[in-house]
């Protein structure tokens with residue numbers, strides 16, 4: 001039940017909702033639990049609500065760590 | 074719209090064999106120096122799924138780490154009498170529209186499941202994906218009493234609580250909540266204190282942590298000297314969590330590591346926490362398998378009791394003497410036995426004829442093991 005998937009914000013409505021794209025399919029999401037969302041942000045969505053922002057810089061840092069691990073082998 | 078590469082999740086590359094192999098080697102390099110194998114609990118059912126789906130469980134075992142599933146499935150730990158109270162209400166009253174998440178409708182109880190019972194004329198059960206859909210039903214059907222029957226951990230609780238905030242604002246008179254809300258940190262404390270299982274460390278649930286942050290786990294390192302790491306849900310994420318825990322064990326310095334920093338802020342989701350704080354209050358709660366745990370449940374504060382379905386319909390949420398069945402869900406949820414240790418697993422109990430909630434929920438340890446272990450060919 002805590003499954004939550006990352007998607008990219010593609011549009012914002014003025015009632016605190018907006019559309020989030022998951023690999024091509026778009027879903028209406030409530031942003032009330034996550035103020036300050038901008039188009040282009042990546043968010044984690046659970047039960048119709050965005051619960052967290054996905055920090056791209058952090059994501060790239062972890063990805064780099066993995067790439068370094070791969071190089072070591 | 075077709076999938077466009079521009080919108081491809083930047084994390085799809087994290088599943089490569091090469092990455093997971095390197096991480097497994099790094100883990101093995103640490104465990105090599107330890108005298109016995111380690112028992113780590115992955116608290117969250119979604120982590121259990123990652124471990125099985127990616128085939129990491131046996132590989133970790135080879136590296137000296139036994140992964141044990143914990144109580145992290147809200148459908149599984151909600152006791153039967155919640156469902157039975159809802160079943161009684163639906164079968165005795167007109168004009169009830171009960172909304173819930175899909176898995177909840179299939180949990181077998183001695184009164185049947187929400188899916189198999191016949192509601193009184195004019196009443197019905199409806200599966201929703203978001204609690205907001207339930208509220209929409211209430212707006213569209215003022216003649217019905219709409220109840221959202223919601224089971225969830227900290228990940229789901231804010232979304233459900235948001236509908237109460239809205240219902241207050243809109244003065245919706247026909248919407249109420251039957252909450253089966255469970256808090257993870259008190260359950261972990263109960264597991265550690267019961268000492269039934271000697272756990273060496275925890276993989277903390279990533280999306281529960283997105284709401285609560287790092288601090289609520291601190292007592293596990295400080296008081297019980299057990300290490301832990303918050304982890305994401307890609308195979309490499311889980312391994313990174315395991316590696317961190319193993320390193321903490323070797324250094325003798327347990328802490329709460331955050332290996333899911335791209336999603337989990339140290340302080341959690343402040344907005345969501347404030348919402349919970351405003352509308353909900355803690356209480357002792359009874360978990361299937363784990364029993365009564367102090368401060369591990371949440372219910373609506375008295376000032377919002379108009380929206381509390383248990384009050385509005387005088388529902389009796391009392392544990393009853395359960396007829397003993399062979400289902401071992403309770404022990405599975407505590408990590409004391411694996412699903413295969415249950416005599417019904419794969420025989421009488423299968424996804425098409427579940428005998429307990431752990432075979433119903435897609436986060437249930439029994440269903441996951443059945444799906445990924447080839448138990449279909451069993452019994």
Ligand code: SF4
Pocket residue numbers: 399400401402405412415416417418419422423427428429430431432433439
């Ligand atoms: S296999 Fe079925 S009966 Fe056995 S513990 Fe799991 S859910 Fe219960």
